[in-house]
């Protein structure tokens with residue numbers, strides 16, 4: 001059609017009324033097919049690329065405006081991970097990913113990006129060690145669009161028990177973990193050969209945490225004080241920043257700082273050691289935090305968070321325990337829902353075997369655990385109220401996924417409202433972080449003084 005191919009300005013003449021109408025119809029027809037045709041041909045747009053290197057696993061995230069399919073395979077000599085992403089063309093954002101590989105990444109040596117086929121981009125990760133990769137997609141949630149997630153796990157999962165070796169017990173302390181560790185070192189097979197979980201079709205399971213061997217009998221250790229292990233759980237991490245204050249302070253960063261301070265205080269006690277469920281900026285799924293605490297046979301589990309509320313005036317610290325029968329208030333239920341959403345934002349592979357384990361674990365909580373958790377929580381409130389206003393004077397209860405270890409007293413501390421500018425400033429200050437850590441340390445000591453730890457199951461011959 002002349003009218004369409006040759007606009008009036010180039011034609012040198014004004015079009016007739018009939019020609020204009022034909023052109024309008026033609027334009028309208030083009031508009032009708034527009035939403036369909038270009039989508040088939042157009043490549044997806046990369047909105048952001050992120051890497052989260054950590055000892056436990058390295059995550060690479062591509063955030064996109066549409067969901068994309070990816071296939072992966074590994075190669076040896078040298079070790080490489082190859083990921084083919086369909087529907088992509090090379091872009092500046094993809095090249096940016098290459099520069100986001102950190103020299104200290106435990107898994108990735110370097111990354112190469114190339115257009116493999118017209119519509120397929122190939123990422124080749126040169127590896128520092130062989131990996132068991134998980135590749136999966138996440139639907140839009142919170143501030144994120146579609147995410148394509150590449151998780152690079154080690155072939156053999158790191159054992160939390162090894163991480164805890166940083167503190168040996170003295171000669172006067174009975175340490176069931178030391179005996180387990182000796183056993184592991186004598187029989188490395190126990191650690192290196194964890195049971196294989198059932199595989200879910202099409203999914204690569206995360207490497208399982210090794211099962212905890214029973215400690216040998218403690219006949220020689222009767223009368224000694226027992227070593228206590230406290231699991232500290234800094235909330236959020238990696239893709240999940242948690243709440244963000246008006247000056248930009250992120251919950252995931254400040255809670256890690258507080259947890260590290262508390263760990264130092266605990267480790268300085270002769271009969272205590274602390275274990276961090278994460279000690280870096282990466283995401284740990286909620287049930288994995290619980291599994292880790294159980295693996296190190298923790299006597300106490302403390303999840304550390306910072307609150308947020310739409311009104312900047314909301315303030316004060318609160319402590320939560322698990323509830324088996326609904327929440328003690330709407331605010332507690334809301335808080336549990338918000339914290340439980342961490343898995344969606346942080347990004348969990350929904351197809352993996354881990355999710356089934358999580359479900360089973362979550363149904364095992366016991367009344368005894370909750371009663372002990374309330375005692376810990378009250379001791380915490382008594383101490384925290386000396387350094388900050390309390391949001392609620394009693395321990396609140398709701399269905400927090402991270403508090404569901406059936407055999408470990410577990411509390412979640414909302415240290416302050418990061419959404420309140422004054423409390424955000426407090427949280428930022430190292431002196432207040434120290435005060436919070438000290439308050440929790442005293443709370444832990446008060447709890448164990450009033451409730452002396454019993455010999456663990458399996459400790460008594």
Ligand SMILES: [Zn+2]
Nearest residue numbers: 235242305306
């Ligand atoms: Zn939180």
